[in-house]
Amino acid sequence: MSIPYKHSLSFARELDEHDPLHSFRSLFKIPQRNGKDCIYFCGNSLGLQPKAAANSIAEQMDNWAHFAVEGHFEGATPWMTYHKQARKTLSRLVGAKEHEVVAMNSLTVNLHLLLVTFYQPQGLRRKILMEKGAFPSDQYALESHLKWYGYDPEECIIEVEPDVDTNLYSTGHIVNEISKAGDELALVLFSGIQYYTGQLFDMAAITKAAHGVGALAGFDLAHAMGNVPMSLHDAEVDFATWCSYKYLNSSPGGISGIYIHEKHAANKDLNRFGGWWGHNEQERFKMKKGFDPTPNADGWQLSNAPVLLLAAHMASLNIFEKAGIDELRKKSVALTGFLEFLLRELNKDDETVQIITPSNPEERGSQLSLFITNGNKEVFNAIQRRGVIADWREPNVIRIAPAPLYNTFQEVFQFVEILKEELLKLASIKHG
Missing domain, CATH: 3.90.1150.10 (Aspartate Aminotransferase, domain 1)
Structure with a gap:
């Protein structure tokens, strides 16, 4: 109403x-300006600091001081499993199952890691479709992966044009462009929300269209995460990544996260870059050769989690959980x-x-x-x-x-x- x-x-x-x-x-x-609270309308670039963040970080500093290396297994928040505390809220924010999400790395690093898995060109099926005017990091990431395979980005990136009069993107036009690309299309990578215009895309319709021509669909949720409710699992979105320093208020350059649909997350045979923290948790400390990925989103982790960034992240996620x-x-x-x-x-x-x-x-x-x-x-x-x-x-x-x-x-x-x-x-x- x-x-x-x-x-x-x-x-x-x-x-x-x-x-x-x-x-x-x-x-x-x-923040204060001219002796009073400023009018802060820039949470789409950097969210404000939760008052609880300082105490949350201080708690982990105390754990480091008190436990040292044993902090990985001791205290109220053992570092070995600390990242798992973010699962519940993150999964609710993106509309996923808890084993489909994990907090890790930074957005563009995660996008590269996900492209290793989800951009697998074969024969004529090697093109990528995205919105024209997407945030530059996404463009650069796609260009570099195409060049890695020896493809010309000018030939292999299809940019969907916005309407000339409105500068907005019609869902029908996006779907038509996907259909037109057909069996040449390997991947659709769109923003959840367009950073320049603030347009929220119909992720379910885009994903359905991509799957309809045999392509995969992923999303950069930098401006959608913590901003709008999502239903990634039900929409069968293949993968997504986001940053946490905008609407999630989790510190400058704060920890990112990924979502991978369970139909992929449980598939140990998918291409990926392996790392110690993505290895089977039960076998991790046996120090054996042979990468055995954890059969959920954790299997895309590389290194142990940055605890201080996670502490700031948790301070904000706790607020989202309450609100x-x-x-x-x-x-x-x-x-x-x-x-x-x-x-x-x-x-x-x-x-x-x-x-x-x-x-x-x-x-x-x-x-x-x-x-x-x-x-x-x-x-x-x-x-x-x-x-x-x-x-x-x-x-x-x-x-x-x-x-x-x-x-x-x-x-x-x-x-x-x-x-x-x-x-x-x-x-x-x-x-x-």
């Missing part, structure tokens, strides 16, 4: 008063809906601020991308000086991402008022 929004600060305060997640803001460190992704999604839809309403009010007289993110809440997450007509970075710099921390993307887009764990409806209202004032200032200067 849509909320009948009103353009007033008192209405924003009322929404905050009735917000069941409002108290979660107190669990985070809010619940479905409740977070409800508030996210309300926050972005209020933001969209206020921006459209701002645009009553002209289209100074164009929202290039889909208007349908089912097709977006917590982010609205704003194109400032006839503007430049002056507007962005002006709102930054006034305590709004957002994100600028060339050539002329400001990404605004109100995160439901710590952002408020009052902040959304205040941001739009600040933006309106700065746009008026800029217009008056230009018309001198």
Whole structure:
């Protein structure tokens, strides 16, 4: 049910008063600007620090000091199995079974490891399909794997074009491009949410289309993880990876994670790069030759887990466990809906601020991308000086991402008022 929004600060305060997640803001460190809490709308780049993170890391520092090497097996959180504590929440966030997920490495490292397994070209079936304008790391990873096999990326990467007028991608068009590639297609690799426009892709439809032509389907969930509910297992998505430092608030460069559908995860014969921590847990310390992968997502691990990164990760995952992704999604839809309403009010007289993110809440997450007509970075710099921390993307887009764990409806209202004032200032200067 849509909320009948009103353009007033008192209405924003009322929404905050009735917000069941409002108290979660107190669990985070809010940066200060101009002597007060900033308006932090940059959780799509780096989430705020949970207050519990420092204690969580300190606990592991104490374990290191007290137990030293025996910390792998002693204490309340033995390091040997510490990574397993993340399973329950991670599996709920992506809609998977617990043995299909594991926290490990960083996103692009994981993407390379997964491509070793899931990009297996044979004969004419060697092409990869992705969205045009995907995040550069994904493009670079795919290029390098194609070159490894001796293929020309220009010939073997199919880039699905967005609609010229909207800069968005139609699911029907994506499915048609997959169908057109047919038996030449080995892999579809898409974002869960497009980083530039904030568009949420229909992962189930894309996966079904890929499987329909005999290809595999994987997703980069950097902007989807902790942002929207997912159902990777039921959609039969083959694999996915994500970062944890955006909506998951798990420290700069924090630990990544992977999902592998159980039909693959249990298959010990799949190609992969082997490592000690991916080896059969029961046999690991026998130090024998011959890699015997653990028959679940753990079998893709290489090295023992970075405990301090996991400690920061667990501090945030505990918050997600308490809040619940479905409740977070409800508030996210309300926050972005209020933001969209206020921006459209701002645009009553002209289209100074164009929202290039889909208007349908089912097709977006917590982010609205704003194109400032006839503007430049002056507007962005002006709102930054006034305590709004957002994100600028060339050539002329400001990404605004109100995160439901710590952002408020009052902040959304205040941001739009600040933006309106700065746009008026800029217009008056230009018309001198």
